[in-house]
Amino acid sequence: MQKCIKCNRRFGWREIFKSYKWNYGPLECDNCCTIHKITIFGRCTIAFLALLPFLIVQFFLIPTDHIFLTLGGTGLMATVGFLLSPYVVRYKEGS
Known part of the structure; x- marks a missing residue:
């Protein structure tokens, strides 16, 4: 699970999942107010994890x-x- 880069606070599943709404919005640390943005690789990972099981089961x-x-x-x-x-x-x- 992702941690804050500055204060090493671990983000919860719900916080990360909520950041997916509205075009992968930024994730803000509650302790130090650091803004974190999803990487392009992270966006591809989400698509891959949703599509790969679909394709495996389908075919x-x-x-x-x-x-x-x-x-x-x-x-x-x-x-x-x-x-x-x-x-x-x-x-x-x-x-």
Whole structure:
């Protein structure tokens, strides 16, 4: 989980996830008021974690004729990947 660059305060999952709203807004440390912005690599990581499970389930694990099973499984896996993204996404100090 990401920490503040200046004071090493650990950001919570909810704080990071809320920063995804409105085009990946900045994340502000409550202790030292340092602004952190998501990196381009961090944005790609979020997309990758949402799309990779979707593609794996869609093309390799559930190649069946049951469209609802396929869509439900892929939607579930994409949601899980998106919800796990705050643990791996990185921020940098911004202005």
